[in-house]
Amino acid sequence: MKDNCIFCEKELNMMQKKKLYCGHSTQTVCADCYRRYKELNSVERAEAALNTGRAEDEEKIREYLDPIREMEKAKAEKQKAQDEQRKSGKSCLRCGADMLDYGDVTFKLGEETFFFSDMNRLASGSLTMKVLRCQSCGKAEFYIPDAEQLEKAAEQNKN
Numbered sequence: 001m002k003d004n005c006i007f008c009e010k011e012l013n014m015m016q017k018k019k020l021y022c023g024h025s026t027q028t029v030c031a032d033c034y035r036r037y038k039e040l041n042s043v044e045r046a047e048a049a050l051n052t053g054r055a056e057d058e059e060k061i062r063e064y065l066d067p068i069r070e071m072e073k074a075k076a077e078k079q080k081a082q083d084e085q086r087k088s089g090k091s092c093l094r095c096g097a098d099m100l101d102y103g104d105v106t107f108k109l110g111e112e113t114f115f116f117s118d119m120n121r122l123a124s125g126s127l128t129m130k131v132l133r134c135q136s137c138g139k140a141e142f143y144i145p146d147a148e149q150l151e152k153a154a155e156q157n158k159n
C-alpha cells in the first residue's frame with residue numbers, strides 16, 4: 001500500500017490518509033489535497049489524478065476518461081463543422097473575428113397579461129430576428145426582417 005498523497009507526495013500515516021474517488025478508482029490523498037480536489041468535477045479530478053503519474057489503478061481512470069474524451073472530441077468537431085456552416089462572411093465590428101449566422105430566432109416578448117387573450121399574445125408578443133454572433137467576443141447583431149412585427153411589439157410596450 002502506498003502511503004504518500006498522490007498529489008503533493010506528502011508522507012501520510014494511517015491517521016492522515018484520506019481516500020478520494022477519482023474516475024472509477026480510489027486514491028490516497030492528504031487532508032489538504034482532499035479538500036482541494038473534491039471541489040473539482042469528477043472529470044477534472046480524474047484527469048488531475050492521472051496527470052500526477054502516481055495514481056493507483058491508472059487503467060481504471062483511463063477507462064473512465066477515454067469515452068468522455070472521445071465524446072468531447074466528437075462534440076467539439078461537430079460544433080466546429082456547424083460554426084463553419086454558419087460563417088456569414090461578415091466580420092465583427094468590434095474585434096474583426098467571423099460573425100456566425102444563427103438564422104431567424106423568435107423571441108417571446110413581455111409578460112402574459114390578462115388584457116390580452118392568448119391569440120393576441122401570440123400575434124403581438126414575439127419578434128423574429130436574424131441573429132449574427134461574433135465567434136470570438138460574443139458581440140451580436142440583430143436584423144428584423146418584419147417591420148410590422150416590431151411595430152406591434154413597440155405598440156404593446158406603450159400600453
Ligand SMILES: [Zn+2]
Binds near residue numbers: 029
Ligand atoms: Zn496532498
Ligand SMILES: [Zn+2]
Binds near residue numbers: 093
Ligand atoms: Zn467580436
